[in-house]
Structures are given as C-alpha cells and as structure tokens.
Amino acid sequence: MPSHNKLIPLDQVDKPTNVKLTGTFSMPKQYEISDDEIEAHKDQLSLKSDSKRLISRESQYQKRKYESLQKLDDGERDLSYKEAMERRNREKEMERQLNEEREQQPEQSDTVATTQPRKRKRRWDVRNDEATEEVAASKTQDEVNDNNKQPSSETSYAIVDGIPLTDEILDMLLPSGFTKLTPPEDYTHTHNIPPDNTKAITTEKTDGYMIPESVDAVTSKQLTFNNPQLIHEVPGLRDLVYFKDSDMRIFGKLITTRGIKNTELSIDELKERKCMKLILKIKNGQPNKRKQSLRSLADNARYFGPNLIFNIILPLLLDKSLEDQERHLLVKVIGRVLFKLDDLIRPYTHKILIVIMPLLIDEDLYTRLEGREIISNLSKATGLAHMISTLRPDIDHSDDYVRNTVARTFAVVASSLGIQSLLPFLKAVCNSKKSWMARHTGVKIISNIAILMGSSILPHLNGLISCLTKLINDENLYVRSMTAMAITSLAQASAPYGFESFEKIIEPLWESLKKHRGKHLAAFLTSIGSIIPLMDEEYGNYYTNEVFKILKREFNSPDDDMKKAILNIIKQCCSLDSIDKKFITDDLLEEFFTNFWNRRVALDNKINKMCVEASYSLSLKIGTNPILDHVVIPMKDESEAYRKMAVETASKVIVHLGSYSIDDRTVNRLLDGLLYSFQNQTNNNDSSSSIFLEGFGNIMISLGVRVKPHLMSIVSAILYRLKNQSPEVRQQAADLISKICPVLKICDEDEMIIRLGTILYESLGEVYPEVLGSILGALKSVIANCNNIESLNPPISQLLATLTPILRNRHEKVQEMTINLIGDIASSAKEYINHREWVRISFELLEMLKAYKRQIRQSANRTFGLIAKAIGPADVLVTLLNNLRVQERQLRVCTAVAIGIVADICSPYTILPALMNEYRFPDKNVQNGILKSMSFMFEYIGDVSSDYVYSVIPLLQDALTDRDLVHRQTAASVVRQLAIGCFGLGYEDAFIHFLNLIIPNVFETSPHVISRILESIESCGLVIGTGLMLNYIWSGLFHPARMVRSVYWKMYNDMYVYGVDSMIPYYPRFEAIGDEVKNEEPKLCLDKNDYSISELDLWI
Amino acid sequence: MSDNLRDRQQFETQKFKYIGVGSADTTRNEFISNVKRDTYSNLASHNPTLEYLSVSLNKPKKEIRFQMIEKMIRPLDNGIKTEKDKET
Secondary structure: OHHHHHHOOOOOOOOHHHOOOOOOOOOOHHHHHHHHHHHHHOOHHHHHHHHHEHHHHOOHHHHHHHHHHHHHHOOOOOOOHHHHHHHHHHHHHHHHHHHHHHHHHHHHOOHHHHHHHHHHHOOOOOOOHHHHHHHHHHHHHHHHHHHHHHHHHHOOOOEEOOEEOOHHHHHHHOOOOOOOOOOOOOOOOOOOOOOOOHHHHHHHHOOOOOOOOOHHHHHHHHHHHOOOOOOOOEOOEOOEOOOOHHHHHHHHHHHHOOOOOHHHOOHHHHHHHHHHHHHHHHHHEOHHHHHHHHHHHHHOHHHHOHHHHHHHHHHHHOOOOOEHHHHHHHHHHHHHHHHHHHHHHHHHHHHHHHHHHHHHHOOOHHHHHHHHHHHHHHHHHHOHHHHHHHHHHHOOOOOHHHHHHHHHHHHHHHHHHOHHHHHHHHHHHHOOOOOHHHHHHHHHHHHHHHHHHHHHHHHHHHHHHHHHHHHHHOOOHHHHHHHHHHHHHHHHHHOOOOHHHHHHHHHHHHHHHHHOOHHHHHHHHHHHHHHHHHOOHHHHHHHHHHHHHHHHHHOOOOOHHHHHHHHHHHHHHOOOOOOOHHHHHHHHHHHHHHHHOOHHHHHOHHHHHHHHHHHHHHHHHHOHHHHHHHHOOHHHOOOHHHHHHHHHHHHHHHHHHOOOOOOHHHHHHHHHHHHHHHHOOOOOOHHHHHHHHHHHHHHHHHHHHHHHHHHHHHHHHHHHHHOOOOHHHHHHHHHHHHHHHHHHHHOOOHHHHHHHHHHHHHHHHOOOHHHHHHHHHHHHHHHHHOOOHHHOOOOHHHHHHHHHHHOOOOOHHHHHHHHHHHHHHHHHOHHHOOHHHHHHHHHHHHHHOOOOOHHHHHHHHHHHHHHHHHHOHHHHHHHHHHHOOOOOHHHHHHHHHHHHHHHHHOOHHHOHHHHHHHHOOOOHHHHHHHHHHHHHHHHHHHHHHHHHHHHHHHHHHHHHOOOOHHHHHHHHHHHHHHHHHHOOOOOHHHHHHHHHHHHHHHHOOOHHHHHHHHHHHHHHHHHHOHHHHHHHHHHHHOOOOHHHHHHHHHHHHHHHHHHHHHHHHHOOOOOOEOOOOOOOOOOOOOEOOOOOOHHHHOOO | OHHHHHHHHHHHHHHHHOOOOOOOOOOHHHHHHHHHHHHHHHHHHOHHHHHHHHHHHOOOHHHHHHHHHHHHHOHHHOOOOOHHHHHO
16 A cells, blocks of 8 residues: 555645645546546446445545455464464564665665666656656567457456556556556466455365365356346345345355255254354344344354354455444344353454454444444453453554554453553553553553543552653653653543642653653643643642743644644633633733634634633633623634634623623624624535524623614614525524524514514515424514514414414424424414314324424424313314324324323313223224323323322223233223322222232233333332232242242332332241242141241330 | 343342342242341341330340341341351
C-alpha cells in the first residue's frame, strides 16, 4: 500500500488547504472522472448490495484488518509464546535489514536505480526523454510478447476497490515512463481463484502432506457453481434466504460433495458437513431456523471441536463481502461456542483475537460492545497468563494499527479480569527498555483502561500512575505526549476524586510544560488542566494562575491542538471557585475574544463547539453581560458560521443564567442581531436552522415582556418567511411561531395571535408534509395561547372541519400534530362543535389506533379520552366496542387501551355495564378484548377499582374457568391489576376466591401464560397476606413429582425474594421430617429429631 | 428448551443473592436449615424480639444475640452437641 501511495503524484500544489495527512489516499482530482465512468457501467443492483457490505463503509484504517487474513490462512495452530516471539524477532530483523538495504541502494546500484529516486522528485507531467526512448526501444519487443500473452491476461485483471486495473486505467494512474513487462512463461494466474479454506481442515486430519488438487480442476468445478443466481437451494438446506458468491468459497464443499451420501462419509467428514450446514443456516437462514441451528451448534460445540468450527467461522468474518447482520450472527456464534468450549478454546485464542480485535475500533457502538463481550469472555475462559502471552508479541509491533488494537484489547482484558491482576504486566511494559513502541503501547493501554472503565479505576489509581511517573520524562517524544494524554484520561475518569494519587506527578508534569512546544505542549497543558478540577481550592488557585500564564502566552498560537487544549482548560477551570472573577475580566476576557472569536474559529466545527462551551463556562463566572456585549457584534457578521456561533452562545448563556441583568440597550442590540441573523440564513440544513430556531425562541421566551416593542418587526419577518419559496424556511418559520406564541400572550398581543391564526389557517393547503406538520403545531400553540377562542377567525368549528381531511394524511408528523390539535380543541372548545362532528371524528381516529408509530397511537388514545369527555362516553363506547370485533390484533389491543382511557376519564360505572353486557357476545376475540380493556381500566383507575371487585367476580369466574388458554391468561392479568388496586383495602375473601381459581393453572407450560399466572398469584398474595399464601405453597414444595415441586419452588422463591421477613412468623414447626424425595415409592420413615426452634415457644 | 436454560441462569443469579431460595432439587435438610437460619437471624436482628427473649430467658441481650448467631452455624444440631463435637 505505501508504495502505491508514493507512485501517485500529489496535485495539491494549488490547493494547500486540502492537505490531509491522515490515511486516506485517493487518485488525483482530474482523474476521478474515470472512476465515475466505471460506476456508471456498474449494475445498479450490485451497487445496492455493495452498500450493505461492511467493507464499503470502512475507512482505510479499518480495512487494514483484511491484511491479517494472511495470518489466518497459514493454517497453523497458535504458536507457543516462545515461537511467536522468535518469529516476531525474525520479522523485525528482516525489516531492519530491508531498511538498511533501501538506504544503501542508491549508492551501489547503477542506472536504473539512480534514475528511479530522481524521478520521484520530478513533476510527474514533465516528460522524460531518456525514458521514452527506452520505452520506444523496448516497445517493439514487447508487442511481440504481448500478442502471445494478451488473451490470457485480458480475462483477469487485478481489481482494487472495484476498479479493474486495465491498461488504460493504469496509464491514467501512473506517471509516464513505466514500461509494461511480460510475465515469465511458466507463470499462470492464480490470484482470482479464492483461497480454498476447506484444505485447512483436511490437512489437520491426514498425517502426511496431501497433493492438492490441480488448479484447473478447482476452477472448473467452481465455475460451474459460481453463479449465485443458479443456486437457489443447497441440498438438505431448504430454508436459506440467500446464498452468496462468497459463501461458495467456504461452503462450496457442501455442494461439490452433494452426490455423496451421509453413510459413505467418514465420521470426520460427516461432522464437517453437519457443522457447515449449521453455520450456513445461522448465517443465511430464516430466523426460526437460525435460532434452532444456533442452539444445536452450541449444544454440540464440544462434539464438533473448536478446530472445525473456527476453521469455518474465522475466514467468514474476514470475508470482504460480509454484511452487518452476518457479522452480528457470527460473533454471536463465537460467543455461544466460547461459553461451551471453555478452556478448549485456548489454542485458537490468537486467531479469534485477529478477527475480533478490529471490532474494537469500529465506529458503531454496538459493534464495539459485541467485540468487548467476546474478548472479555475469551479472557475469562483462557486466563490472564494465556492472554498476555498471546498478545505480548504484538505489543511492540512496528505497525501502529496492530499496536492500537492490541492496546484496546488489553483494556478490555483489564476490565474483565480486574486491573489489579494486569498491573504487574503493565508496569513491566511501561518500563520496557527494549523499544519505545512497547512503552507507547503500555501507556496507551492505561489510557484506554481509563476511558473504558471510568470511575472504577479509582482503587487502582496509585498503581496506574506509578506506571506513568517515569515516562513523563521518557527519551522518546511520542511516549511523553502519549503519557500526558493518558494522564488526562485518568484524571477525567476519576474526577472529582483521587488528587492524592496525582500529587506526585504534578511536579514532573510542570517541568515538562517548560520543555515542550506546539502539539506536545498542548497535550501536557490539557493534562494539567484536567487535574486542576480535582485539587482543593488552595492548590487549584496556585496552579490555575500558573497555567493561565502559559495559556496567555499561547493564546495566539495557530496550532489547532493548542487551541483545543486552551478552550478545554478554560471550560474546565473557569467555573471553579479557585479562579478569581477579577482576573478573568481584567486579564483573560479581552484576549480570549480577540483570539477565539473570529471567523476562522467559527469555520472549524469542533473548535467552534468548544469555543461556545468555553464562553458559556466564562459566563458562569462573570455573568451574562460581558459575554453578551461581545457576542452581539458577530451576530451581524457576514460569515454565517460566525453568526451561528454567536447565536448559539447567546442562547446558551441566556437559557442558563436568565436575562434579568441585561440592560435595555443590549436587549435592543441582541434582538436586532437575532433578527438579522435569522433573516439572512442561507444554509438550510437541519442543524444550523435548528440552532437559529432554538436560539431565537429561547431568547424571546427568556426576555418575555421586554420584547413587546420589537414584536411587530419580528412577527412580520416570520410571516414573510412563512411565504418563502423553500419549504425548509417555511417550516422553520412555523416552528418559530409555535415557540413564540406564549411570549405573545405574555405581551397581551391577542390581536396578533388571532392574525397569526388566520394566516396559518390559510396555509393549511401546504403540500410538503413536514411543513404542514409544523404549521399544525403552530396552530395548536395559537389555540392554546389565545385568550378568547370565540374571536378566532375563522371560527373553531370551521377549523375542525378542515382538519378532518388532513387526518387522512399518511405522513406521521402530520398525523400526530393533527390528532394533538383535535385533542386540544376537544378539551378547550368542545361547546362550539356539533355533536355529530365529534362522532365522525372519533370514527376517523379509530384508524389511527393502529398507527405504526407509538406516539401516534398514544396521542390518538389521549384524544379519544378527551372527545369522550366532551360528548359523553356512550357514543364513543359504541364505536369502540364494535371495533373489538375486527380481525387485526393490534387494532383490538389499541381499542382496549382506548376503552380503558375512556373509562378512566368518564368514571368506570358508565363503562363497566356495557363491557359486561358485551362480554356475553359469544366471540372469543370480543371477550378477550373486554378482558383486556378491563385490565387496562383497573390499571388506570387504581384504588377506585375496589368499588367494582364484587361486581366483576362472576365475569372473571367465567373467564378463569374457560377452556381457552389465552382467556385465562388475560383474566389472570385482570385479577393482577385489580389486586394491585385493592391492596390494603381488605377484600381478602374475593381474592381467595380468585386464587383458588388461578392456582390450578400453575402447571401451564406456555411461557406467556405461565408468567402472567405467576404474576397474578404474586399480587393475590399481596392482598391476602403472606401467611395465607404460604398455606397454598407448603403442599407442593416436596411433592413427589418434580414438575409440581419446581413450580411451587418458583412461587416460594418469588415470595422469599420480596419479603422473607414477613414469611418468618409463618414458617411451620418441624418436629419431624420425612425421607428425602426420591424417584421411588415414598416410605413412612420419620426422622425423630425435633427440629423446632425452642426460642419461639417462650411465652411470658 | 431455551427457557429452561434461562430459568436455570435466573435461578443461579437469584441463589447467589438469596441463599434461602430453592429449586426442585432442594432437600428437606437444606430447606429446614434455611428456615432455621432465617428465623434465628430474624430473632437476632430485631431489637424487640431480642428484648423479649432476654427478658424471658433472663440473659443479657448481647448474649442472646450471640447465641442466635452461633446457632445459625449448624442449625440442624438443635443445640445439643454430640460426643464427637465435644472432643473437638
């Protein structure tokens, strides 16, 4: 890869700002068009499937994991520690020699070598006469050769990142002067034939070396099956969802040997076939098959043996066509298998780590978590010593990528096995004399541990810091600055405790502040800055003053790292008590604003954010005014990013500190600036427009009455933008209206609110659903803040009539907003609307009950309740009860919830008779729905339900003795809610009755049913008391039948966990006990020992 | 099947926290010793019951408390030491 990089000429001469030194390498800009052409030729479908692949999303750095594929393909078992170290040393030696050779080469070698390095320095587009002559001379000879070779090479070009390296493309990529060489005659192409991983397994089994199949035979065999479109099913595996091209490489054996029957295979081959089938089913199968196969693989893990399983899984995980879902499943398989194999896993630790370590640097949090879990299980299974000996060879690897992943892995190992046990090793690594890379990795491990474990490092802080103490003055610069970063993360993890441990390194840290410059100084500054918040006031005061001296010196440093460090320290230290207010206002503030409040800072997103934070932190100390005075000026700046930063800061400061101290002049300037920046937005992306929206809204709300003089201009600006061409601008304007309506109300601008209402009503014809949703939200806010609803124009009944068709809009935001608006109208303006209109709307609302989004269902239910309150429950209830007869389950559940809510709002006695009557309807779904709505109802009404206990007994009695399982389950949950409502109100008789009906159900096996039943028994126990409840339980604890015992113990355990104290008075008196339960006829042989507790017999 | 597995895991975590819980494999001896331990610890850790016992047995509270805790060690012995125990 690096050589490839060097060959590409950099065209960054004219655009120096674009220089990126981090590892992304790309073609020169002017050639990118050729890339596009290739894209255009690609099949759209294959493009789509490409985007699902992980590799398409990985950065160059992450892609490096594929390099380790080679290590896996060696087929070797894990080397012993000694062997591994020897090998690593050999590699290092070779590398060193190579480097030496490279250095010596220019001196020794003749013409070819001497022209080569010079060519690199030359501009690539300057033609080289000598070279061209050479090319011309050799060309004639080449052409003869080419003609012979061409047909074979044409069919197979190397493909890099999807770009076939054909001659034309290579010509574009490479600078002039390269000649094309002919391959040797005995060379045949093999690189496009995928590695045959199945061989790795077979070599394990045979004693000697087997002559591999000839290449031709393999290719011809694979070509016949290589087309994924042809493979719809694999023999014996009917439930696959898909079978990819790349699967062929690993699972090809299943297909190539499809002709051979199971009986003809040897045991090992049979095992392999079974194992492959299971893994393929897990990876590509349908969900239910996947689950079965996963379980079966886990159960048989020891039978298959780790060798077989990992030879299949590990290559799969490093496959380039792997997708998210597949990786997740395979990692899950490893987790399960790991659990079963336990210490058998040991020989494979290194291989597993090669595959799993890259997960730790993934961008996705969940992937990282998965990786962590596997590594922590692995380290628990194999033990610390083995993990260390496996990872040790990589700790001073010359490659930064390897060291980074190893450091992260060690951090995970430390968190799972305890820092204490890893500490001696860390100490040894950090004191390594051999290479600075080992020390660097050691420090990195400590830093990663702090980040990973947070405050739980506190008990080991002394040990960790003692590892770092010497390294602050290490001879290597990188180690020193890494140490500073590690101290930073330790301090941040342990804040606000643990200063005692840091105390001894403050002196050396302080010394190094004087020794370093630039980036490294920034690292040390940050580390001191992060320790300061841990100090007590006296210490802190001294160090803050000293640090700020350096800060002021570095204020105008152009280095980004230094800027970040400075902002970080300001943010952390300025809010502390230790710093003086006068010091900030006199010395710091002016310089801070001149150096950090400028357009350049605003353009860098990260520094911009930090600067806002730092300004906020300053305002906590010195109050709003000084900050606002500075901030209002850039609000009218011509750079939008700068305006945004100003608005964000002003809003943050005002929201947290209030606006009381601001004088009128500043208010004027502030609002003026806000209006200017609001009107001159050009960038309409989400984040920036929401910052302006939030900022404007929050500041207006905070200012309250004081904005009254400015309202006219603000509202007219908003209305002007409401008519804008771009939908984003309209949406923002509508959102702002809904934010400022409360302010209008405070300012007594009723007429303005009404005018806004009229204009919003007129905009209801909006086409863009997002905008329409915001307009509805604004309308809702208008209605909520209007003092006199009657004066609204158009009248509210007309508005509601307009809303009914909008309710059918498919867009979720529109639906939710409309439903909420209708609910608001129902609660505040019910008398202006016709009864029939409400019934119509409640019909429409029924559809919403099955909405996909949970919030919509919730607001629909709420609105149902409000409508029912407005027009009385009878009409709504009829609609709802009819709805219980539909087929769709979700709709029925939502209806049940709605009934519960209506019952809660309109008192249960209006609803319960209708429910009980409806229960007589002989349909399972209806009855079940009734039970469900009763359970919701009792949940909502709480202890009011005690009034209805006796009246629902017959109904529940019927339900609890029904043949249908689900019926009993639902009835049990009704009893549960009822019991929770009646707790402490004394209805023991009723609940004993219920319990008698429920107890026989404890032997149900269906998981949902049994958990409901147990729950309801538990809550019955709550009402009738522990003593009575225990009487039910004693009978089954030592029942001869195991099934009975286990259920009764489960009930006993529940009670025990919740309240063993209350059980103690009811424990039986044991005067004699029978034989232990065995699987035979019980004998009557009583142990004559008296087991009673004599103390309990005392009686005064 | 998987529920069985999950049940077992749940039980194990429960057992780890609360020694007194049991399963179908719990023996009578185990159960009774748990019952007695629970009772003794309850008597020892509630001040009123301790007071009651000390009054009725005419012994100091501390001693009663100590006795209760002693009895928790081998709850099935019933306070009567066998010959063997006396030797050791």
